Amino acid sequence: MTVFDVMYRSLIFIVILFIITKILGKKHISQLSLFEYITGITLGDIAGEVIMSKDMHIMHGITGLLVFSAVSYFSDYLTLKNRKLREIIEGKDTIIIQDGKILEEGLKKEKYSVEDLESLLRDKGIFKVKDVEYALLEPKGKxxxxxxxxxxxLTAKDLGLNMPNEKEPQTVIMDGQIVYEALRKSGKNLEWLKTELEKLGTTIDQVFFAQIDTYGELSADLYQDQISIPNQNERQLLLAVIKRTQAELEMLSLQTEEPETQKIYSLNADKMKAIQIKIEPYLRE
Structure with a gap:
């Protein structure tokens, strides 16, 4: 078998395994159940054997991959419909700690030592077993x-506080490129973004990564981390506020469907733009 044969077979099976993984879903590339673990090893073994063995026909390997993939796919489908079958294939939860006490039988059943339990707890930031009321080991080892x-x-509910729902932060600059879809979802526009960056003393081309949080505040990470974002003086801040107000009035005029209201927003946006043009030379001194 030549090097080119190995390369040819490898490329074929990379494509096939990629397609199979996409079909089987994300579940098979996260924490695996026992059955998924066996299937994954077998698929890799078949692919490796066909790639390196000149005696095995490629179609035989592809057939083996398809059979194991089909079994895995249908087992997932059947376990969604049948709880008993799901417990047989994927296993059941095992209680390890109950009412603050370690259950030795649970540890023995899963062949876990106390050191293993302590390690799993430390992964969750828990260093004292006595702090735990209840713990169970999931079928996938979690x-x-x-x-x-x-x-x-303590939570806000414990303190009797009503907090607004958190919205997903929007990444508006990634790898130095503006993500316009995220900017639109955040309810902001390009002019607003430029104004906020100006308040931070930077520009778009200097920003590696930037996000808008729930409260509409912008945070930015620069390409050159040694450059600190300077504090802005009052004149620069005033100019930034004027630009921001103009941009928000312009955005509101585009969002409203009422012609009269749209006209008012647009008129005031033009006024703010005129004010900005007049006083900007003085505020930049």
């Missing part, structure tokens, strides 16, 4: 933990 009430962090 430990789910409920802390005792006194060790749980």
């Amino acid at each position: 430990l789910s933990v409920l802390l005792k009430k006194e060790n749980q962090p």
Whole structure:
């Protein structure tokens, strides 16, 4: 078998495995169940054997991949419909800690030592077993933990506070490129973005990454991390506020469907633009 044969077979199976993984879904590239683990190893073994063995026909390897993939696909489908079958194939939860006490039988069943349990707890930032009220080991090896009430962090609900829902932060600049779709979702426009960056003493071409949070505030990470974002003096801040007001009035005029209201917003946006042009030379001195 020549090097080109190996390259040819490798490329074929990379494509096939990629397609199979896309079909089977994200579940098969996250934490694996026992059955998924076996299937994954087998698929890799078949692909490797066909790639390196000149005696095995490519179609035989593809057939083997398709059979194992079909079995995995249909097992996922059947386990969605049948809880008992799901427990047989994927396994059941195992309680490790209950009422603040370690259950030795649960550890023995899963062949976990106390050191293993401590390691799993440390992964969750828990260093004292006595802080845990309840813990169970999921079929895919993940430990789910409920802390005792006194060790749980306070929430706004505990304090009787009504908090607004958090919105997804929008990444508006990535790798130095403006993400216009995210900018639109955030309810901002390009003029607003430029104004906010000016308030931070930087420009779009200097920004590596920038996000708008729930409250409409912009945070930016520059390409050259050693450059600190300077504090702006009052005149620069005033200019930035004027630009921002003009941009927001312009945006509101585009968003409203009422012609009279749109006219008012547009008129005031023009006035703010005129003010900006007049006083900008003085504020930049």
